[in-house]
Amino acid sequence: MDFREEFLELYRAYIHREGAEKLLDYLLSPQSDFFTAPASTRFHGAYPGGLAEHSVNVYHCLKDYLARERVKEVYQLQYSEETIAVVSLLHDICKINCYRPGKRNVKGEDGVWRSVDTFEYEDKLPYGHGEKSVYIITGFMRLSREEAFAIRYHMGFSGTEDIRNVGASFERFPLSFALCTADMEATYFLEGKQQ
Template identity: 40%
Template structure:
């Protein structure tokens, strides 16, 4: 099963909220399923964004899901859609790199950022999701603050969000583990 197939299966089995079908339809019209998750850090390859989203979901479920207190739909929404802001965000470009073996300069592909809607990171994902379906407050907070200290915002706000919304902490931890531990070796442009 491809990462796209797994994403759609998890999405359709767990997310049934009003507007979710329309959101999935919109996602399928973007480059979400072919885009990288980053330019050079993790899953910087074709299909990297969907691979990362599924990885975060699996990590969240394995490590942090509590049947008595957690909602499967909220986990699926947060994990699968936390980086929706990266759809239509990257473009393939080329740069010159010297080939060590031949000594010749060669054009090689790489991912560059082309942000046509500079609305921030987590807040942009929340905005895009809510164009189609309403988020619960803890879901919006989790997606907004999933970057934790890696975001360019005041630490007081993220700390306050983590203190009030355990789902936000769980998403942040799953995102960190997926990015830095589970997705090693996925950082080259593959065409």
């Protein structure tokens, strides 16, 4: 099963709230490049389909994180399968239609410069990162307050947000920290930097 198929299987199995079908229709429509977009320009998932792959990886990392005995013992977290699927599969929906093919020069080990394919980032709806994902999702379906904060602050302290707000979100909404942790694990451990 490829990542597109796995994404669709998880989405259809767990996300059933009002508006979910319309959001999925949008993701599958010609107006969205969600399943062909990269996850970044040069780093993790910097290839066609990288965004869907990253979203599925974050889902699995979040499930693993929330299943840890110590996490369950300390926080006594109880999230529905739907909440876990919503925040992990849709946290980077803000990246839809933001990447276009481009070229860059790379110096090879032999010292010779070569033109290589890459992606360039061009955001036609510059509304931020996490907040843009929340904005897009809520155009189709409602999010709980904790889901919205988790998606909004999933970049953690690596984003451009006021660090006090990030910390406050992590303290008040444990799902916010858990999603950030899962996103970082998928990004840096599972996917890594692509040259």
